[in-house]
Amino acid sequence: MQLYNKLNMPIVTIQKALLNFKEILPTNKAIISWVCLVLNTHPKEKRYEVTVRLVEENEIRLLNRKYRGKNSSTNVLSFPFVYKCGIEGPFIGYILISPHVVARESIKQNKSFLAHFTHIVIHGSLHLLNYDHIKKSDANNMEKMECKLLAKLGISNPYR
Template sequence: MLTDTIIEDDRWSEMGFEALAEAAAEAAFLHLGMEARDFEIAVLACDDARIAELNTEFRDKPTPTNVLSWPSEERGAEVDGDTPSAPEGLDPELGDIAIAFETCAREAETAGKPMADHVTHLVVHGVLHLLGYDHIRDKDATLMEGLETAILGKMGLSDPYEI
């Protein structure tokens, strides 16, 4: 399996999060032409209180957020809009993702989207971060959002950035 899931909040189990996370991560790898079986990602399915602790500890932001990611090494592109470093030679342990139930549920409800669709998007988003994609610079954001939209589209899900 590509994902090693740790479920701290039982509500994630009730929605079948482990299978959802695996499918989302595999779809990202497939779209990028990478062999998912060569890599491992740790995924923490937690609540807002836990992710707020992590957000405080690692980003000095004492609030909950929807998803956090920690790549095992820096992989980002030096030039805005360029593709991150090639997958050859990547550490097989790509890094960690944490996702918070309450924030995801609230965002899904606000957007009028099924929780599973929103969570799938956020897992794909986290996986792309682990692979070096980012959205801080404008062209990087365009590249990353385009990939997310394409990956989710292949999964039969709507564009998460469509207004």
Template sequence: MLETYLTLDGTILIDIDILVETDDWADEASLQVLAKKAIAAAWQVLDGGQQPESELSLVFTDDAAIKELNNDWRDKDKPTNVLSFPAFPIKPGQKPGPMLGDIVIARETVEREAVEEQKLFDHHLTHLIVHGFLHLLGYDHIVESEAEEMEDLERKILAHLAIPDPYALSVTDDQSD
């Protein structure tokens, strides 16, 4: 497991624990860099400012493992691209506590969607990290108005990273959860 500390102005904000469960992923150091950029951009766009130290876990796994989680937690017996498990329920805009939660991402689904939607793999992966992070911060997409707000934030965050609008390029419905 690899840990990285995301800092703004030298203050520790978020401790990112990375666990790579399957061999098909890039090395932990590369995933750490990508995750750190995604979370830092999200925090900046959300204007999170200074906050107490928090922690989140990123698990890079495969379709079999995420299918089991999706079935156990959501009664959906199929793989998905990303699942988020907030440690504590918060509303958008609230300051998170010391533990944000877990984000789990499935390699095969991410790769398949990137190919189908003609996106760069790292761009799609970054989008899913941002998507999962927003869920940990209380954002959701069940209600249409909330979905629009969340997608707008995702677009702004990804634009901050020079990544094209993921919804404009998408040729299939987003299955992120």
């Protein structure tokens, strides 16, 4: 599913590569709105395009091992798209989410699945805008932005 608005709004494509996820997922419209919330906080001259792919736990574990050297599942991976030879384009990257991991974490952290899933979409989207959490100062900046965006949706600070 794609959302496009002639007013230079982001295009967000949702891919579902899930075979055995039995929980109720957020709607495509909700996921798209969360990505757009993040992207619209960083207006640019160009239109953004992003693909969000919901995947089985095994796929995200294999990608986490290949690209991050960690042989474990994770909730989200973001892959910024880099154009060659200084060329710029609207596509900024992929966000992969494992709803299986998000569901397990939400139970363990005593959070609603929807609130945690929303946080993960926002987190992954911020990574595409070069936010990171490797250094403490960068992590604080990213967490502040996540909390600000989640508050707009009525979701409390996920780090408490």
